Amino acid sequence: MKIYSVIFSSVVLLISNSYTMAQETPEWVPELTEDWEYVPEVITPGTNNQAPSDAIVLFDGTDLDSWEGGDWKVEDGAVTVEPGTGGIRTKKGFGDIQLHIEWRSPEVVDGDGQGRGNSGVFLQGRYEVQVLDMYENTTYPNGQTGSVYKQHAPLANASLPPGEWQSYDIIYEAPIFKDDGRLAKPAFVTVIHNGVLIQNRVQIKGPTEYIGLPKYEKHPEKLPLELQDHSDLVSFRNIWVREL
Amino acid sequence: MKIYSVIFSSVVLLISNSYTMAQETPEWVPELTEDWEYVPEVITPGTNNQAPSDAIVLFDGTDLDSWEGGDWKVEDGAVTVEPGTGGIRTKKGFGDIQLHIEWRSPEVVDGDGQGRGNSGVFLQGRYEVQVLDMYENTTYPNGQTGSVYKQHAPLANASLPPGEWQSYDIIYEAPIFKDDGRLAKPAFVTVIHNGVLIQNRVQIKGPTEYIGLPKYEKHPEKLPLELQDHSDLVSFRNIWVREL
Amino acid sequence: MKIYSVIFSSVVLLISNSYTMAQETPEWVPELTEDWEYVPEVITPGTNNQAPSDAIVLFDGTDLDSWEGGDWKVEDGAVTVEPGTGGIRTKKGFGDIQLHIEWRSPEVVDGDGQGRGNSGVFLQGRYEVQVLDMYENTTYPNGQTGSVYKQHAPLANASLPPGEWQSYDIIYEAPIFKDDGRLAKPAFVTVIHNGVLIQNRVQIKGPTEYIGLPKYEKHPEKLPLELQDHSDLVSFRNIWVREL
Amino acid sequence: MKIYSVIFSSVVLLISNSYTMAQETPEWVPELTEDWEYVPEVITPGTNNQAPSDAIVLFDGTDLDSWEGGDWKVEDGAVTVEPGTGGIRTKKGFGDIQLHIEWRSPEVVDGDGQGRGNSGVFLQGRYEVQVLDMYENTTYPNGQTGSVYKQHAPLANASLPPGEWQSYDIIYEAPIFKDDGRLAKPAFVTVIHNGVLIQNRVQIKGPTEYIGLPKYEKHPEKLPLELQDHSDLVSFRNIWVREL
Numbered sequence: 011m012k013i014y015s016v017i018f019s020s021v022v023l024l025i026s027n028s029y030t031m032a033q034e035t036p037e038w039v040p041e042l043t044e045d046w047e048y049v050p051e052v053i054t055p056g057t058n059n060q061a062p063s064d065a066i067v068l069f070d071g072t073d074l075d076s077w078e079g080g081d082w083k084v085e086d087g088a089v090t091v092e093p094g095t096g097g098i099r100t101k102k103g104f105g106d107i108q109l110h111i112e113w114r115s116p117e118v119v120d121g122d123g124q125g126r127g128n129s130g131v132f133l134q135g136r137y138e139v140q141v142l143d144m145y146e147n148t149t150y151p152n153g154q155t156g157s158v159y160k161q162h163a164p165l166a167n168a169s170l171p172p173g174e175w176q177s178y179d180i181i182y183e184a185p186i187f188k189d190d191g192r193l194a195k196p197a198f199v200t201v202i203h204n205g206v207l208i209q210n211r212v213q214i215k216g217p218t219e220y221i222g223l224p225k226y227e228k229h230p231e232k233l234p235l236e237l238q239d240h241s242d243l244v245s246f247r248n249i250w251v252r253e254l
Numbered sequence: 255m256k257i258y259s260v261i262f263s264s265v266v267l268l269i270s271n272s273y274t275m276a277q278e279t280p281e282w283v284p285e286l287t288e289d290w291e292y293v294p295e296v297i298t299p300g301t302n303n304q305a306p307s308d309a310i311v312l313f314d315g316t317d318l319d320s321w322e323g324g325d326w327k328v329e330d331g332a333v334t335v336e337p338g339t340g341g342i343r344t345k346k347g348f349g350d351i352q353l354h355i356e357w358r359s360p361e362v363v364d365g366d367g368q369g370r371g372n373s374g375v376f377l378q379g380r381y382e383v384q385v386l387d388m389y390e391n392t393t394y395p396n397g398q399t400g401s402v403y404k405q406h407a408p409l410a411n412a413s414l415p416p417g418e419w420q421s422y423d424i425i426y427e428a429p430i431f432k433d434d435g436r437l438a439k440p441a442f443v444t445v446i447h448n449g450v451l452i453q454n455r456v457q458i459k460g461p462t463e464y465i466g467l468p469k470y471e472k473h474p475e476k477l478p479l480e481l482q483d484h485s486d487l488v489s490f491r492n493i494w495v496r497e498l
Numbered sequence: 499m500k501i502y503s504v505i506f507s508s509v510v511l512l513i514s515n516s517y518t519m520a521q522e523t524p525e526w527v528p529e530l531t532e533d534w535e536y537v538p539e540v541i542t543p544g545t546n547n548q549a550p551s552d553a554i555v556l557f558d559g560t561d562l563d564s565w566e567g568g569d570w571k572v573e574d575g576a577v578t579v580e581p582g583t584g585g586i587r588t589k590k591g592f593g594d595i596q597l598h599i600e601w602r603s604p605e606v607v608d609g610d611g612q613g614r615g616n617s618g619v620f621l622q623g624r625y626e627v628q629v630l631d632m633y634e635n636t637t638y639p640n641g642q643t644g645s646v647y648k649q650h651a652p653l654a655n656a657s658l659p660p661g662e663w664q665s666y667d668i669i670y671e672a673p674i675f676k677d678d679g680r681l682a683k684p685a686f687v688t689v690i691h692n693g694v695l696i697q698n699r700v701q702i703k704g705p706t707e708y709i710g711l712p713k714y715e716k717h718p719e720k721l722p723l724e725l726q727d728h729s730d731l732v733s734f735r736n737i738w739v740r741e742l
Numbered sequence: 743m744k745i746y747s748v749i750f751s752s753v754v755l756l757i758s759n760s761y762t763m764a765q766e767t768p769e770w771v772p773e774l775t776e777d778w779e780y781v782p783e784v785i786t787p788g789t790n791n792q793a794p795s796d797a798i799v800l801f802d803g804t805d806l807d808s809w810e811g812g813d814w815k816v817e818d819g820a821v822t823v824e825p826g827t828g829g830i831r832t833k834k835g836f837g838d839i840q841l842h843i844e845w846r847s848p849e850v851v852d853g854d855g856q857g858r859g860n861s862g863v864f865l866q867g868r869y870e871v872q873v874l875d876m877y878e879n880t881t882y883p884n885g886q887t888g889s890v891y892k893q894h895a896p897l898a899n900a901s902l903p904p905g906e907w908q909s910y911d912i913i914y915e916a917p918i919f920k921d922d923g924r925l926a927k928p929a930f931v932t933v934i935h936n937g938v939l940i941q942n943r944v945q946i947k948g949p950t951e952y953i954g955l956p957k958y959e960k961h962p963e964k965l966p967l968e969l970q971d972h973s974d975l976v977s978f979r980n981i982w983v984r985e986l
Contacts, residue, residue, distance in 0.1 A: 038465050039465065043404045043465070043467070044397060046394050046395065047713075048395055050395055050407055050452075053411065053412050053450065054412075055449050062412060062449060150289060151290065154294070163292050163294055165294060165498070166294050166308065169296075181451055186674055186682060186683065194674060194683065195674065205299050205300055205306060205423075206352075207498065210427075210498060211425075211444075213945075220284055221282050221283065221284050223287070252451065280529040280530050282530060283524045286526060286530070430927065439927050526953050531953070531955070532885060533882060533884040534882050537883055538886070538897060543935070543937050552898065596938075639780055639781055642782070648775045648776070648777075653782060656786075656787040667937075669942060691787070692787035693787050693791060693794060693842075695986065698913060698915075698986060707775070709770050709775070710775070711775070
């Protein structure tokens with residue numbers, strides 16, 4: 011029977027060793043840091059800046075069905091400001107978004123400084139990323155193309171000549187307010203202009219003001235995207251957003 | 255003399271009015287918030303994801319002169335991992351960067367999970383954005399394509415089929431350490447995969463570890479960018495960075 | 499008439515200068531940056547760590563009317579854990595708060611490591627600032643007194659001997675979640691232990707777990723403050739919060 | 743021999759089960775998240791706001807040996823502004839600090855608004871936390887007691903009557919600059935006034951300006967703490983800092 015007890019002891023030893031090891035020198039194994047919980051949605055990316063499959067296409071060149079406001083014209087796959095009719099805004103409201111938008115200032119240059127190819131992408135209708143013909147133009151840098159208007163000059167001037175299509179890829183985090191109206195988290199924006207990073211998640215200080223200092227005021231979580239009528243014949247195309 | 259004193263009084267009145275107004279009801283004018291100090295550099299953007307004029311081109315399809323390490327092969331404008339020779343790293347070190355890089359996993363699928371088109375973009379040689387053939391593939395999400403390896407799963411799976419070129423546009427903020435080695439500011443990374451935002455300035459927790467938890471260790475401000483040899487025949491092309 | 503025209507010219511010059519200056523070089527005056535909008539509430543501070551006039555007193559030494567849960571005892575102006583009856587929690591829920599709380603571990607030391615004067619302040623019932631008798635005691639630092647349990651070791655060990663009253667002054671920012679459950683802003687906590695800063699607005703990684711890694715789960719904006727029954731006879735007194 | 747083989751099989755099974763489990767469902771054990779690496783320094787806290795053992799005492803009521811600048815007077819354990827002689831600043835420079843300082847405005851009130859018990863705590867000599875007799879006084883809130891001057895009004899007015907000693911407990915994170923002068927991380931400050939949180943890690947926008955907008959300029963990592971001579975007879979005592 012001796013052999014039995016030897017074997018039995020071995021078994022006990024094995025088990026208790028295993029237990030002791032687990033207690034005293036726990037081993038990290040690769041599987042412990044594998045996180046299977048959140049499975050990212052499978053989407054189909056677009057090619058040549060076209061919308062990925064999970065995007066909301068706001069303007070594909072055909073109509074302004076997703077927009078309201080000014081009486082702007084659609085022609086040749088682009089929509090152009092109709093001066094004096096006011097800006098246009100999406101019917102749908104948005105919070106955090108990735109936005110792709112292309113714009114073109116008039117080929118014939120007329121005016122200078124702020125008076126040349128001026129329009130704007132108004133995130134949530136109140137936080138402006140400036141659109142301007144800044145090719146061989148001069149203005150205050152915190153109001154030039156790609157500026158967060160009067161808050162943050164862009165890191166670089168990556169403008170193309172007037173008449174050429176330019177792109178903005180924007181990552182926007184909406185502000186969060188407390189119930190009593192105070193700010194819980196400011197808005198942030200990243201802007202890539204023609205493939206060049208020009209705003210690196212800068213903190214937005216409040217609605218972008220022409221006069222005076224910005225000051226946050228509580229607003230709904232989702233608000234329309236707006237494009238500005240600044241009297242210049244700026245055109246837009248290929249506009250899509252992904253809700254983040 | 256009366257006329258003199260009337261005129262004189264008018265002058266005094268004008269001056270004092272002007273003074274009083276300035277004191278009591280100072281007026282904001284638009285010019286006060288025009289900031290002319292920092293003039294952004296004028297650069298020429300690239301087209302079709304080519305490098306802008308202020309970028310450092312790390313690989314344009316011709317040679318690996320900017321790199322050292324593994325004995326990888328350049329062919330048809332692409333460089334491909336030479337399994338077993340180790341990763342390659344830039345001769346130059348980088349801190350904060352905007353990085354564009356394109357990669358392709360082998361058209362013939364061999365293996366699954368982590369064993370399929372596996373490589374990696376190692377920011378500063380220690381913070382990995384995962385490269386993997388994730389097209390109709392399954393693995394732990396925090397290790398899939400575009401993950402900050404074992405730290406942050408991507409927001410979406412925007413993979414293209416094996417054999418197709420895919421792109422990463424990365425915005426990287428290097429960590430900052432105090433003199434005594436403690437962390438003053440962690441690293442952050444934003445990743446756009448094939449035009450789709452998949453990492454939104456996530457906070458990097460430390461070097462990306464296969465086993466165990468990440469932990470920051472003080473390192474130089476600038477360090478080489480590395481591409482991983484994970485035994486799979488992953489190719490790369492069109493690699494450029496802009497120092498931020 | 500010459501004198502008239504000289505005077506008249508001077509007046510015109512004065513006016514036009516003034517106008518030109520306003521247009522071209524607008525003057526900043528101190529008043530422009532005086533902000534009269536938000537008037538802070540006038541409150542009466544406490545002396546010797548007593549509650550200020552705008553605080554909610556949770557325990558002033560007399561009763562547990564603001565609490566529910568375990569059957570703890572009030573004696574001599576302090577409340578002491580009744581082992582086995584469970585923790586106690588405030589009837590009212592809280593979001594962002596400034597919290598003052600005083601605690602005392604038993605004068606007679608019995609046990610070591612985690613088994614000595616162990617309790618905990620659970621912010622929103624799930625984020626623990628550890629309470630432990632850490633005077634000449636040894637345990638894992640990310641579980642010692644003032645740690646954010648298993649997430650952040652304190653910056654210093656400012657413990658007093660067992661049997662003495664110690665204080666925590668805590669500034670807590672609650673996490674913010676999106677409607678779909680994802681985290682919009684993590685929680686942060688600052689802890690001052692006996693007047694010494696030991697946690698400097700560290701980012702809380704999720705509920706503080708004994709086993710495994712923390713992971714946020716969406717919860718209501720306001721939740722009760724809890725004190726832990728960890729079987730040790732820890733006492734508390736002078737507990738007040740200010741809602742931020 | 744059958745019994746042997748049964749036992750042997752059991753052993754093999756046990757081992758292989760154990761192996762399989764480790765591979766497929768690795769178990770988290772509490773020890774894995776115990777972090778023993780960083781051992782916080784043991785210090786002795788002060789009582790009644792006295793300096794803890796690791797603090798640098800800048801003024802204990804006896805002399806101004808740690809200071810230079812204005813010709814201020816030490817009397818009865820306090821130091822008082824000597825109007826017209828200028829501010830005083832520490833000989834030693836500081837970066838991130840916890841600061842305790844007590845101050846008192848003159849018992850006899852003379853003047854109002856900014857002209858009453860005005861002085862200031864200048865972090866790194868350029869970021870002012872305002873000192874003012876704000877007891878039943880009125881001024882622009884972003885310039886009142888505990889404001890980050892002209893940047894952030896305090897959350898509350900926790901002032902004591904003139905002639906009484908008041909305290910500031912300040913947590914300050916110095917800004918970090920890049921080599922080229924750009925800001926890598928702004929400064930942050932938390933202020934507790936008489937035990938009441940009045941600034942909750944607000945972001946400092948640059949040097950606190952009397953006229954115009956703040957703008958960061960690169961400066962050394964460590965700079966003296968300064969106290970302002972604003973012509974009023976403000977006194978200070980019990981000043982200590984802990985370097986963070």
